[in-house]
Amino acid sequence: MNAAQCELGVTVYVVDDEECVRRALSRLIHSAGYRVEAYGLAREFLAQVAAQRSAALPHSVPEPACVVLDVQMPDLSGLELQRELDETLPAVFLTGHGDIAMTVGALKAGAADFLTKPVRDADLLHAIGQALARSAAAVQQQHELRELQSRLERLTPREREVMQLVVLGRLNKQVACELGTVEKTVKAHRARVMQKMEVGSLAELVRVADKVAQPGLSPKPAS
Amino acid sequence: MNIALLAVPAAVAACFVRLLSPPRRAMHDGLPPRFDASTRRPALHQSTRRLLWRAKSAARALESASPAGPAQPPAASGSSSPSNASHTSHACAPAVTWHASRAVRWKEWLARVLPASHAQQRTHAYLDSFSLLECAPVAAFVLDAQGQVMCANAHAERLFHGQQGQLSGLGIDMLVPHLWSAVQRDAQSLQVEPAAPVDMFRTPPSAPAAAPALTRETRAKRRDGSDFPAQVVLHPIAWQGASAMLGFVCDRTESYELKRDRQELAHLTRVSTLGELAGSLAHELNQPLTAILSNVQAAQRFIEHDPPDLAEVRDILNDIVDDSCRASEVIRRIRAFVKKEELELVRLDIGGVLRDVVQLVHSDAIVRGVHLSLDVDEHLPPVRGDKVQLQQVMLNLIVNAFDAVRDVDPLDRVVTAFAGRDRDGMIRVAVRDRGHGMSADRLERIFKPFVTSKAQGLGLGLSISRSIVEMHRGRLWAEKNSDQGMTFHVTLPPWNEPATARATE
Numbered sequence: 001m002n003a004a005q006c007e008l009g010v011t012v013y014v015v016d017d018e019e020c021v022r023r024a025l026s027r028l029i030h031s032a033g034y035r036v037e038a039y040g041l042a043r044e045f046l047a048q049v050a051a052q053r054s055a056a057l058p059h060s061v062p063e064p065a066c067v068v069l070d071v072q073m074p075d076l077s078g079l080e081l082q083r084e085l086d087e088t089l090p091a092v093f094l095t096g097h098g099d100i101a102m103t104v105g106a107l108k109a110g111a112a113d114f115l116t117k118p119v120r121d122a123d124l125l126h127a128i129g130q131a132l133a134r135s136a137a138a139v140q141q142q143h144e145l146r147e148l149q150s151r152l153e154r155l156t157p158r159e160r161e162v163m164q165l166v167v168l169g170r171l172n173k174q175v176a177c178e179l180g181t182v183e184k185t186v187k188a189h190r191a192r193v194m195q196k197m198e199v200g201s202l203a204e205l206v207r208v209a210d211k212v213a214q215p216g217l218s219p220k221p222a223s
Numbered sequence: 224m225n226i227a228l229l230a231v232p233a234a235v236a237a238c239f240v241r242l243l244s245p246p247r248r249a250m251h252d253g254l255p256p257r258f259d260a261s262t263r264r265p266a267l268h269q270s271t272r273r274l275l276w277r278a279k280s281a282a283r284a285l286e287s288a289s290p291a292g293p294a295q296p297p298a299a300s301g302s303s304s305p306s307n308a309s310h311t312s313h314a315c316a317p318a319v320t321w322h323a324s325r326a327v328r329w330k331e332w333l334a335r336v337l338p339a340s341h342a343q344q345r346t347h348a349y350l351d352s353f354s355l356l357e358c359a360p361v362a363a364f365v366l367d368a369q370g371q372v373m374c375a376n377a378h379a380e381r382l383f384h385g386q387q388g389q390l391s392g393l394g395i396d397m398l399v400p401h402l403w404s405a406v407q408r409d410a411q412s413l414q415v416e417p418a419a420p421v422d423m424f425r426t427p428p429s430a431p432a433a434a435p436a437l438t439r440e441t442r443a444k445r446r447d448g449s450d451f452p453a454q455v456v457l458h459p460i461a462w463q464g465a466s467a468m469l470g471f472v473c474d475r476t477e478s479y480e481l482k483r484d485r486q487e488l489a490h491l492t493r494v495s496t497l498g499e500l501a502g503s504l505a506h507e508l509n510q511p512l513t514a515i516l517s518n519v520q521a522a523q524r525f526i527e528h529d530p531p532d533l534a535e536v537r538d539i540l541n542d543i544v545d546d547s548c549r550a551s552e553v554i555r556r557i558r559a560f561v562k563k564e565e566l567e568l569v570r571l572d573i574g575g576v577l578r579d580v581v582q583l584v585h586s587d588a589i590v591r592g593v594h595l596s597l598d599v600d601e602h603l604p605p606v607r608g609d610k611v612q613l614q615q616v617m618l619n620l621i622v623n624a625f626d627a628v629r630d631v632d633p634l635d636r637v638v639t640a641f642a643g644r645d646r647d648g649m650i651r652v653a654v655r656d657r658g659h660g661m662s663a664d665r666l667e668r669i670f671k672p673f674v675t676s677k678a679q680g681l682g683l684g685l686s687i688s689r690s691i692v693e694m695h696r697g698r699l700w701a702e703k704n705s706d707q708g709m710t711f712h713v714t715l716p717p718w719n720e721p722a723t724a725r726a727t728e
């Protein structure tokens with residue numbers, strides 16, 4: 001399992017301003033077989049993440065990862081830092097003295113877990129495991145979305161219009177009427193949409209349309 | 224209190240004046256009835272009365288010439304006359320705060336006010352000259368060469384809870400334990416020369432003032448066995464032709480209690496300040512504990528590996544040692560801060576003191592989102608002071624500064640602590656904030672006790688801080704910054720200045 005995770009490029013980031021804590025946590029997490037990157041300053045960590053993202057290929061998705069965060073840090077609090085992260089990088093919070101408000105706030109904002117220092121290894125590694133699973137799911141989802149979006153981008157504007165109306169449940173002739181064309185043309189467009197979107201049935205097309213809907217299926221020029 | 228002491232010579236003169244005044248009212252001074260001169264003491268010898276009359280005139284003359292001015296208005300002196308001098312000892316003010324080291328001057332005064340003529344009266348004056356001290360607001364006694372009390376005045380009898388005449392014949396060690404052995408030890412430095420001792424009341428005005436006195440801060444024992452802090456001054460004199468010691472004892476209970484109360488109060492505010500920091504101190508302690516636990520658990524896992532990663536485990540063990548030291552260091556700092564000990568004036572590096580305090584509030588700064596920076600001149604000369612008390616002052620100033628920036632924009636939550644040297648050689652510590660500041664009229668008021676801007680503050684921090692700094696012969700004040708917020712300044716004299724060696728109380 002250890003070697004596998006290292007090879008998979010699963011990374012656990014540790015951000016804590018206290019050097020002794022940072023080292024100890026890094027060791028503990030490393031002993032469980034994860035690749036660890038530790039940062040003493042929240043902004044330094046953010047800069048690093050941003051740099052990695054921009055260096056990556058435009059359509060590539062990040063590897064699963066998570067961050068173990070101290071809540072109290074001099075430059076940027078853990079909660080503030082969390083706002084800058086997306087769901088592929090869930091945070092496990094560690095705090096010396098967390099109160100209920102702080103915990104609720106962090107969890108509502110999408111924290112994977114909220115643990116108090118000193119933390120037992122089992123608790124920490126369990127939380128990291130869950131955070132990584134969440135990250136993997138988010139990465140997977142993002143991956144799919146990218147794939148679907150790239151398929152969508154292959155559609156012509158006309159095909160896109162046809163798809164939009166079809167997934168709304170319109171019949172071919174209704175589509176033809178709305179677009180001011182004939183049913184036969186609509187049929188041909190529809191067949192190409194099914195082919196380009198790599199789906200076999202209308203139901204499947206609707207599901208795909210739903211998935212892509214969040215970022216917006218609104219007609220945009222297929223550049 | 225010290226101001227009162229400066230006026231003592233004049234007060235003594237006034238005392239003499241009143242010694243010679245007629246009783247104004249029987250209830251006049253609230254002294255115990257047994258301190259009534261007419262019942263306690265036989266009438267003065269006629270020749271002594273004459274001497275006292277002269278003394279009175281001289282004292283008046285001296286009083287008017289005294290640089291301190293008349294300390295007490297000699298209210299009733301105008302109507303006094305030699306014939307009623309014997310009634311009067313109870314009229315002398317018991318409230319005069321007496322400093323025993325000054326008591327020795329009395330002798331000089333007496334020497335001056337008593338004339339050198341009337342040789343035939345001298346022998347009589349011998350017998351009665353001690354009765355002059357009967358009215359003194361300080362305990363006085365004469366010891367013989369063996370350290371036995373030959374006579375003691377009324378104040379001494381009251382002070383030691385002795386019956387009239389009971390003190391005579393007692394060894395001084397019964398009253399002031401270990402005093403006589405100290406006298407014997409210091410006999411050399413006291414330069415007691417039996418051949419030429421200073422003759423009490425008889426030193427001609429031109430003679431050198433006095434042989435050196437022995438002064439001791441010690442505990443004295445009452446006849447009932449209880450003890451009290453006392454200052455004892457012994458002075459070699461000639462007494463009835465033999466060498467003897469004239470002694471004065473001052474009850475220092477009040478000044479000790481004052482000092483103790485002040486320490487107690489300082490300690491209380493210190494503890495309450497630390498109480499405010501409790502949360503962040505727990506955090507400060509939690510960090511090394513977190514590191515230790517994680518390190519240990521990591522080590523357990525590395526040992527399980529096949530092969531065990533011993534190099535890593537070795538590193539871990541080293542780190543655990545460091546972390547444990549750090550945790551105990553945090554505890555040491557807290558304990559040193561809340562400890563209740565006597566004031567200890569030592570050579571101190573003020574930069575180190577400031578750094579210690581900054582360490583103490585490090586977590587608090589993070590929790591409050593305050594950026595605390597420290598700027599210490601590395602080549603500061605040492606100061607003389609009590610480490611804990613000076614830490615208390617700096618902690619108070621820094622925590623106040625944190626409070627001052629609580630409601631301001633996060634970017635302005637900046638507190639800077641400096642330690643440097645002024646052009647005039649004083650060591651300066653300054654704590655600067657970028658808070659809202661305060662109006663000029665409040666700048667001085669905040670140093671008064673019970674003035675506070677905090678919801679749960681006692682309002683004692685700054686007033687105690689100021690008294691601590693002043694005790695160190697320094698100054699503490701506040702200034703408005705030209706741009707934003709305030710700066711609190713502390714200046715302390717450097718160690719090498721001889722004045723600092725004279726520690727104040």
